Amino acid sequence: MGSRRQVTTLVKQEVRMAFRNKALIFTFIIFPLFMWGLQGGVQFLVSDSLDTEGEEFYIANLDEGNSTVNMGDVLAQALDLATHTEGSLIYGAEINSTLSEGFGYDELVDMAENGRTPMVIIPENFTAVYNRYNPANGSVPFVEVITRPDDSFIASQLQNQLLIILRSQPFTEVTVQRSTGVRSTVISFEGESTEDFFTISFLAFLALIIAVQAPAGYVSTAFSGEREKRTMEALLALPMPRILVLTGKVLASLVLTGVFAIANIVGMLIFAELAKGQFEIGATEILAVTAVLVLTSFVATGVGISIASFAKDSKTATGYYQAVLLIPTMFVGFSTLFGGLPPLGPIYLIPFIHSIAVLEKAMFPKTLESSSITGDIFLDIILHIIYLLVFVIASFLIAARVFDREDILN
Amino acid sequence: MSDVVIEVKKLYKSFGGHQALKGIDLELNRGEVFGLLGINGAGKTTLIRILLGLLRPTSGNVSVFGLDPTRRAVDIRKRASLLPQECQVYELLTAYENIVYYGKMQSELPDKVIESRAVDLIRLIGLEGRENELTKGFSGGMKRKVLVARAMVADPELIFLDEPTTGIDVLGARTVRTLIKKLSKEHGKTVVLTTHDLTEINELCDRVGILVDGELVALGTPADLEEKFRSAHIEDVFVALVEGAV
Incomplete structure (x- = not known):
């Protein structure tokens, strides 16, 4: 049988x-x-019950770019677009871009520490670091995009929206590390995202x-x-x-x-x-x-x-x-x-x-x-x-x- | 081919300190319907389980179809089927599925033959028209009928029926008894039957063995036992032996 x-x-x-x-x-x-x-x-309910309409955040783009492109601008434009895109995490939020003139990186960090409005600081070497990225020789440069203070809902949404943007073209090589200990968003060009x-x-x-x-x-x-x-x-x-x-x-x-x-x-x-x-x-x-x-x-x-x-x-x-x-x-x-x-x-x-x-x-x-x-x-x-x-x-x-x-x- | 189907010599079985079987000697022939009598706990189920290789004897020799159940249980079970005493059907299967399932698990017969036998058995036990219902809605008697059919579907040579008519209505019980007679007399099947219905023993069994506290205290045809113990009915013999009056 x-x-x-x-x-x-x-x-x-x-x-x-x-x-x-x-x-x-x-x-x-x-x-x-x-x-x-x-x-x-x-x-879904957590995200839906909170919205960012009317909230404000600063973008301080210090990126010097190079002769052909300024990746800081690309990032800032993507954030701007997101504030007008229904369904995005920062839909309805308003961007104040006045801080990009007349302030240095350290001053801005100080302002972010003491202020109440979240701030995205794109450093001056952002494009340079982006272009230096080369997986072949194992270089692991990174830049920080600071979003502080991060104890508000808009700051948290901002960080998550950054994450989404940095996963999209042209930033596909970029991964993001964010640690609550550091309280900032670190963008690196290799490695693994804690998020x-x-x-x-x-x-x-x-x-x-x-x-x-x-x-x-x-x-x-x-x-x-x-x-x-x-x-x-x-x-x-x-x-x-x-x-x-x-x-x-x-x-x-x-x-x-x-x-x-x-x-x-x-x-x-x-x-x-x-x-x-x-x-x-x-x-x-x-x-x-x-x-x-x-x-x-x-x-x-x-x-x-x-x-x-x-x-x-x-x-x-x-x-x-x-x-x-x-x-x-x-x-x-x-x-x-x-x-x-x-x-x-x-x-x-x-x-x-x-x-x-x-x-x-x-x-x-x-x-x-x-x-x-x-x-x-x-x-x-x-x-x-x-x-x-x-x-x-x-x-x-x-x-x-x-x-x-x-x-x-x- | 030998006519002896079951041969048991000096069989002992103990569970811890409890002696369940005490030196059983027994021989059963092909085509015989053998009634195994005893009150609850007398050792009937233990004996059947040993014959099918479900339990190992403590000592003694056991042979079924000339095979040792401790070593060749699977080969024995290909030719023997069991309707356990308190067995239940699978309630999430229909009557037909329950019967066919066991047929396919037990026999080498082609699927179509099993399915055809299942249909015939369903008609015989009077469940026609309800064969495609889940058995969880069946009464106890109807479930028992399904189990009887299930034990017979694979066309086994040897059938152990542990209280097959318990819970079945009068007509159903008669159908089962007719089926057992037919299997034995027309098809040469050997049937080992345990029952508490002693009229069933008289009607069906060629020979009877009475177990009392693990010992086979009487063995013979119903008529022989009635004569030997000077009783009018096998029931009197049984009661006298159980109560130790003889």
Whole structure:
């Protein structure tokens, strides 16, 4: 008899039953859409409830330019255009350009420190530095565009609008670092943006919670649910080794994880649309987050199966699952949300931190030296993935042993 | 081909300190309907589970179709099916899907044959017209009928039916009994049946084994046992043995 036919039949039935189970539909499809949509909605409402109409900011363009172009002017014009473009973050704001004459850079910084109106100071070497940028020889010049004070809404919107402009033509080589410690916007011509870094940390945090939470329902139903509903004995009395029964269940969970990934991609697209301007999310971010999400979900399934195999009913299994998986996940999520990855230490025993490490190291290889293992970022990523896979395999082996106990029939 | 389907010698099974089976000796032949009687906890389910390789014996020899269940359980289960005592259907599958699912998982028969057998069995157990409804809306008796059909769909040579008619209405129970008779007499299937309905034993079983506290205290045809224990009915024999009156 073909084991393949048995496993295929088992997978088909598991998936069919999952799609008829309202709780599973919720966790695999509705929950991610809701989570991403909710977050996007919150971002949308936050940005929509505040507007910059009538607000004022200064632009002090000190850029000397060169014989053909003044990139400071280009930047100033783009900001000006944004104040007239509906939907932009500084739509309706008014620009006061009077400060560009008669003041030096240091004087302007002093004025910005003591004033109440935010100020964009474009330094005199802006074009020169822009033109010097040369990735071939590794030069990393930078200039600062100061927007101070940054404790007002208009200042924050201004900084974000700058970010958007500097990602558009002709500034596509420019990335922006903004640190709340420095309280200024630093434009550099190479490197990684802390703004982007926060975005990906935020996405990783959300993805982690969703990916760990999603398999809970299926794992509980598929294993302890069989015992609870007294279908386990007949299932185990079928002519197939228990390891194949387990394999079929795991494959079914993979199919459901695929559905879950699609729901998350749709969710992220909704989030990206709603949070436009505050979080810039492109195809690369979505694909990277999805890949890590699937991997994390697989790990959660593996660990969850071994936990659920000990429980006699779905409720107990869900309780074990939440305690063993969700609490450490929240701990890891919050630990990495604002400060990137922590240095290597005991926290790395928790598998899910490796999911975040894979994502953040892939997206920001230069930022994450504190958590470096080998010094080679590619090798580090492979090691993180290996740790996760070892965890999955170990979990399945434990589940297989638990599944093989005589006690499973009771 | 040998006519002996099940052979059990000096079978012991213990769970921790509890001795569930105590030296069982038993032989079952092809085409036989064997009734296994005993109160709850007597060891009936444990014996069936050992025969299907779901539990390992503590000691003794067990052979099903000449195969050792501890090593060849999968091969045995290809030819044997089980309707467990407290088993439930998958409530998120229809009656038809429940039956076909097990058929495909258990047998090498082509899908179309399984599907055709499922349709026939649904008609036989009286669920025609409701086969495409999810079983979560079924009564306990209807679910039990689905389970009986599920145990038979793969055309197994040996069928373990642990209280198959529990919860089924009078007409349904009669249908199941007719089905069991037909399987045994016309198709040569071996059936191991446990039941609390002792009239069922008289009607269906060629031989009966009575388990009391893990020991097989009586074995024979219903008539032999009635004669041996000078009782008018197998029920009296059973009660006397359980109460230790003989």
